[in-house]
Structure formats: C-alpha cells, structure tokens
Amino acid sequence: MTRDGDQSPTVGIGEMLISSRSLDEYKAMFNLTERDLSRKILDCPGGAAGLTSAVNRLGGDATACDMAYFDRKAEQLAGIVAAETCRGNRYIRANLEHYDWTFFADPDEHLRLRQHAVEEFAADITRNPHHYVAGRLPALPFPDASFDLVVSSHLLFSYSDRLDLTFHLEALTELMRVSRSEVRIFPLVASGSAALYPHLDTLLTDLRGRGVEGEVVEVEYRFQRGAHHMLVCRHITQ
Numbered sequence: 402m403t404r405d406g407d408q409s410p411t412v413g414i415g416e417m418l419i420s421s422r423s424l425d426e427y428k429a430m431f432n433l434t435e436r437d438l439s440r441k442i443l444d445c446p447g448g449a450a451g452l453t454s455a456v457n458r459l460g461g462d463a464t465a466c467d468m469a470y471f472d473r474k475a476e477q478l479a480g481i482v483a484a485e486t487c488r489g490n491r492y493i494r495a496n497l498e499h500y501d502w503t504f505f506a507d508p509d510e511h512l513r514l515r516q517h518a519v520e521e522f523a524a525d526i527t528r529n530p531h532h533y534v535a536g537r538l539p540a541l542p543f544p545d546a547s548f549d550l551v552v553s554s555h556l557l558f559s560y561s562d563r564l565d566l567t568f569h570l571e572a573l574t575e576l577m578r579v580s581r582s583e584v585r586i587f588p589l590v591a592s593g594s595a596a597l598y599p600h601l602d603t604l605l606t607d608l609r610g611r612g613v614e615g616e617v618v619e620v621e622y623r624f625q626r627g628a629h630h631m632l633v634c635r636h637i638t639q
C-alpha cells in the first residue's frame with residue numbers, strides 16, 4: 402500500500418514537489434474571504450506556500466505544517482524550495498496544454514510569482530520558525546479543534562497515483578480532528594490529469610460514517626485544466 406511520504410516517481414510531475422503557491426492563489430483556490438483570513442488557519446501541507454507569511458504579516462494567525470520541515474534548517478529548506486520552483490516551472494513549460502493561462506498570463510509570470518512566494522516563505526521561516534511545524538499526515542502534532550479553518554492544497558487527490566483511498570480517508574479525518582469547523586481541499590483531480598478523483602463518492606460515504614459531511618464547491622481559480630472545484634468538509638452536528 403502506498404502511504405505518506407512515498408516519494409517514488411510515477412506519472413505527472415514525478416517526485417512530489419514542494420511547491421510555493423501565493424496567497425492570491427490560495428484565495429482563488431479556496432474562495433477565501435477577508436473573514437476567512439481573520440480566522441485561525443492551518444495550511445497543511447504548507448510546503449513553501451506564501452499563505453502563512455502573508456496572513457501573519459497582515460495581522461492574522463496562520464500556521465503551516467509539512468513533513469518537509471522535519472530535520473531541515475531554514476537555510477537548507479530555502480535552497481531546496483528555490484530549486485523545486487524551477488522544477489515545477491519546467492514541468493509546466495513542457496506540458497503547456499494541461500494549463501489554462503488566465504490566472505497566470507504565461508510561464509514566465511508563473512515562475513516570477515512562485516519565486517516571490519518562496520522568498521516570502523524563506524524570510525518568514527527564518528524570522529518566525531514557530532509558524533512552521535513539522536508534521537506528517539495522517540497524524541498531526543496538534544490537539545483537537547486547534548484551528549478554525551484548515552486548508553489543504555495539492556497533496557490529497559493531486560497525488561492519488563501514489564496515495565491510496567485509505568490514506569485519503571485517514572488524512573481527511575485527521576485534518577477534521579484539528580479543525581473546529583471546516584477543512585477545504587483543492588484540487589479534486591490528480592497532477593497531470595483533468596479527471597475527478599475516481600473514489601470521491603466512496604470517500605464521502607466513509608467520511609459521513611465518521612461524522613463529516615463533504616460538499617464539492619466550484620472555485621474561481623483556473624490553472625490546471627479540470628481543477629475547478631474544492632471539497633469543503635464540515636462536522637455533522639446532531
């Protein structure tokens with residue numbers, strides 16, 4: 402069974418990327434409102450994304466959690482994620498037809514904005530290491546209901562070629578455990594594919610059995626073709 406942390410190259414981009422989406426991308430991927438951004442937020446996996454640094458700089462309260470933060474100093478991580486940003490951009494240039502060029506005008510803009518997010522991440526993890534917590538799904542180092550809102554981008558569903566249904570169920574259950582109210586996941590398609598995750602109905606049924614209701618919601622973000630929806634999960638209240 403393929404589980405967390407399996408870095409074996411398969412289809413799509415190959416080895417799992419440590420990517421660096423910006424706050425603007427997160428806003429569009431998750432339909433985030435100003436009210437959402439004023440809540441206590443967990444970004445898991447945070448990777449080298451810009452949400453945590455930007456939200457905290459604006460006076461909010463965001464924490465990133467990722468297994469990439471284990472056993473690496475900030476300086477070492479900064480070097481790795483800078484190289485990862487170039488790898489991600491190379492993949493996109495080689496697969497232009499899989500992308501819709503409206504959010505980003507072209508691959509150069511994609512590279513520039515992702516590099517900017519990496520710089521913000523590197524500066525913030527150096528200055529504020531407590532914003533970045535090492536953790537590995539499906540077991541996170543936070544007490545129950547620690548956050549108001551949990552966002553999770555480009556791990557679940559994206560890497561369903563190597564993470565199986567059991568991992569998805571356990572990871573979502575864990576993300577819900579640490580959230581007081583809501584978890585949002587984007588996208589619902591695999592990297593390199595425009596097809597909806599094939600086990601979504603089974604996953605939603607299993608989640609309902611664990612007291613979690615999932616709803617598929619269209620979002621504004623347009624980049625990977627076919628990736629237009631997030632999954633919003635909420636605790637079922639009697």
Ligand SMILES: C[S@@+](CC[C@H](N)C(=O)[O-])C[C@H]1O[C@@H](n2cnc3c(N)ncnc32)[C@H](O)[C@@H]1O
Binds near residue numbers: 417418449469
């Ligand atoms: C494609 S990146 C997404 C990062 C960020 N959410 C973004 O959209 O830019 C995937 C991330 O998942 C992390 N990851 C992979 N397996 C994980 C696990 N089991 N628990 C926590 N993080 C994991 C990787 O280290 C990597 O940073």
